[in-house]
Amino acid sequence: MFHFISAGESHGPGVVSIISGVPSGFPVSVDGINGELKRRQKGYGRVGRMAIEKDRVKIISGIRGGYTLGSPIAFLIENKDWENWAPYMNPDASVQSGREVTKPRPGHADLAGGMKYGHTDLRNVLERASARETVARTAAGALAKIILSQFKIDFIGYVISIGNVAIDPGEVSFEGRKISASNSPFSTPVPDMDDTLRGLVDKAKSKGDTLGGVVEVVATGLPPGLGGPEQWYTRLDAKLAAALMSIPAIKGVEIGDGFELSKRFGSDAQDEIYFDNFRRFYRKTNRAGGLEGGITNGEPLVLRASMKPIPTLMTPLHSVDIESKKDIDAQAERSDVMAVPAASVVAEAMTAVVLAGEFLQKFGGDNFEDISRNYENYLDRVNAY
Ligand SMILES: Cc1cc2nc3c(=O)[nH]c(=O)nc-3n(C[C@H](O)[C@H](O)[C@H](O)COP(=O)(O)O)c2cc1C
Numbered sequence: 514m515f516h517f518i519s520a521g522e523s524h525g526p527g528v529v530s531i532i533s534g535v536p537s538g539f540p541v542s543v544d545g546i547n548g549e550l551k552r553r554q555k556g557y558g559r560v561g562r563m564a565i566e567k568d569r570v571k572i573i574s575g576i577r578g579g580y581t582l583g584s585p586i587a588f589l590i591e592n593k594d595w596e597n598w599a600p601y602m603n604p605d606a607s608v609q610s611g612r613e614v615t616k617p618r619p620g621h622a623d624l625a626g627g628m629k630y631g632h633t634d635l636r637n638v639l640e641r642a643s644a645r646e647t648v649a650r651t652a653a654g655a656l657a658k659i660i661l662s663q664f665k666i667d668f669i670g671y672v673i674s675i676g677n678v679a680i681d682p683g684e685v686s687f688e689g690r691k692i693s694a695s696n697s698p699f700s701t702p703v704p705d706m707d708d709t710l711r712g713l714v715d716k717a718k719s720k721g722d723t724l725g726g727v728v729e730v731v732a733t734g735l736p737p738g739l740g741g742p743e744q745w746y747t748r749l750d751a752k753l754a755a756a757l758m759s760i761p762a763i764k765g766v767e768i769g770d771g772f773e774l775s776k777r778f779g780s781d782a783q784d785e786i787y788f789d790n791f792r793r794f795y796r797k798t799n800r801a802g803g804l805e806g807g808i809t810n811g812e813p814l815v816l817r818a819s820m821k822p823i824p825t826l827m828t829p830l831h832s833v834d835i836e837s838k839k840d841i842d843a844q845a846e847r848s849d850v851m852a853v854p855a856a857s858v859v860a861e862a863m864t865a866v867v868l869a870g871e872f873l874q875k876f877g878g879d880n881f882e883d884i885s886r887n888y889e890n891y892l893d894r895v896n897a898y
Contacts, residue, residue, distance in 0.1 A: 514877075515657060515870040519649030522640035524598035527591040530649035532656060534873060535575065537583035538881035539660050546570045549655035550590065550648060553858040557698040557707075558714045558724070558851030565594050570652050583879060588652045592645070602640070612636060615835050618843040620824025627835060635835070635844075644761040644852070647859045654862020657869035663881065664888055666734040666868070669694065670861030671702040672853050673817070675726040676713050680706050687733055687813070700854035702729075718850045721828030725762070725820040726853035730864045735803065736888075737811035737895060739871045748807025749871060756863040757818045760856060765819040769802025784812070793896060816864060820856045823849050 514534045521528030550568040568590050575586030595602070600609035614635040617623035626638030658668055669687060671694040673680050682690055682702035690702035699710045717724050740749025754766045774782045784796035794811070802815035825848035832843035849855075876887040 515660070515866065515873050517649070517653040517866065519646055519653075521590075521592075521646065521649065522602065523592070523643035523645035524594055524602050524640060525592060526595050527589050528646060528649045529573075530588040530590075530652045532575070532586045532588075532653050534870070535581050535583070535586055535656065535660070536873065536878060536880050536884060537581055539581040539663065540579055541576050541581060541656065541659055542579065543570060543572065545659055546588070546652055546655040549651050549658070549858065549862070552695075553648065553651045553855050555698065556700065556852065556854035557711060558718070558853075559849045559855065560718070560847075567593060568648055586656065588649070590648050590652060601636075614639060614844050614846075616832050616841050616844040617835060618825055618846075619830045619832060620821070623844070624835070633835070639846075642761070647760065647855070650760070650859055650866070651862045654859075654865045657862070657865035660869050661865060661872060663885075664734070664872070666732060666872075668730065668732050668861050668865055670700070670728055670730045670857035670864075672700045672857050673702070673727050673729045675699065675710055675851060675853055676717070676724045678706075678709060678713055682729070687731060690731075694857075698854070700857050714851050718827075721826055723823035723826060723849070724851040724853070725822040726851070726856075727817055727819045728853060728857035728860050730757075730814075730816045730818075730857070730860045732803075732814040732864060732868060735809045735811070735814055735868070736892060737809055738891070739809040739868065739875060740804070740807045742806045742808065749809060749867070750804045750807050752867050752871075753804075753814075753816060753864060756867045757816060757860055760818070760859050760863060762820045762823070762852075762856070763818045763860075764821050767802075767817040768804055769815055770800045771802075771817060774800065793898070814864070814868075816860070818856070818860050820853055823852060 516534050517530055517532040519530050547569050554568060571589040573587035573589055575582055575584045601612040617635055622638050622642035623635040627635045632638055669691045671690055680701045685703055693702050693704050694700045697707055699707055741747045750768050757763055757766045782800060784798045784801050786794060788794050796812055799812045803809055803812040825846055827845055829842035829845050832841055834841045876884050878884045878887060
């Protein structure tokens with residue numbers, strides 16, 4: 514099954530993504546993967562790390578001549594900042610002093626991780642807990658999207674709020690949302706929001722403060738029947754929620770109309786079923802966000818994730834030094850003011866990773882043609898239902 518793990522510290526030599534369960538014969542372009550890495554780097558409000566990094570993937574294994582081999586795929590994304598950090602991140606015994614962290618930042622893994630692992634330098638925790646790791650997710654997600662694109666499954670992630678400013682995609686088409694999001698430094702699904710949002714982010718920055726927001730991911734072209742209600746862990750809604758919740762700073766996940774549904778009567782909360790010979794079974798609404806009973810129902814998948822404000826503040830919060838136990842200001846590492854557009858790309862990647870896993874498990878085979886045949890047979894059966 515399509516599955517990835519990552520390794521790498523924020524200021525180490527690089528971040529690695531190892532993906533297993535990829536069948537042979539899928540065409541992969543390095544430019545396609547780099548394009549996704551570039552999308553993750555963009556966005557107004559990223560004043561920190563992203564000014565330094567120019568992420569590009571190095572393919573270490575599993576792809577030859579532009580096609581997957583069926584063997585594990587390994588991606589390396591080097592950290593440019595490593596040049597500045599090599600003496601402090603030395604894997605040898607002689608680590609240069611001067612970059613230790615003893616002032617834990619509220620909202621980060623610093624203090625809880627220090628206690629858990631017994632570290633006296635909290636850098637040993639924050640280096641791995643850093644969202645730099647999301648570059649590995651984005652690379653794996655890019656591969657997942659490439660695989661699913663062969664079956665006409667497409668994705669878009671965009672921002673539907675920053676701070677208290679909501680951005681309503683309204684009736685804008687999937688393609689329209691895609692174009693607006695790619696043209697906006699805030700990844701909004703509609704144009705003309707940039708000035709308002711720039712003002713909001715600039716205001717937060719001038720106060721040494723930060724912002725969060727909500728992202729939406731839509732996947733189109735999914736067949737009915739991915740996932741299943743057999744067990745709690747086979748329900749696709751549960752897998753997607755876990756994947757989105759695993760992204761640093763994501764604190765809430767919704768599927769379809771999510772929390773809003775709880776306020777409505779049942780008659781306004783479901784999607785009534787219709788049939789005609791051309792469309793076969795269809796719905797006029799998509800309140801369920803494409804999932805019923807943990808199974809895709811053939812409607813677009815709609816997911817939302819809320820991102821808390823960035824926890825490192827340039828006007829630092831109260832903390833306590835872990836050595837002296839004295840009151841101090843929390844560590845103020847170089848940091849983003851707002852990274853919601855980047856989170857939309859990571860959310861899209863994690864959605865694609867889960868869906869690629871489901872798809873390959875259901876229609877699995879060792880190579881692209883086997884899977885295509887399995888998929889066509891399945892569609893023939895489902896479309897005749
Ligand atoms: C794309 C992205 C970029 C982020 N950039 C920063 C950052 O520059 N500074 C920061 O303090 N937190 C940043 N975060 C959030 C932290 O990584 C996260 O809040 C922290 O690891 C604690 O995890 P938790 O919020 O899930 O509990 C970012 C998160 C994402 C998804």
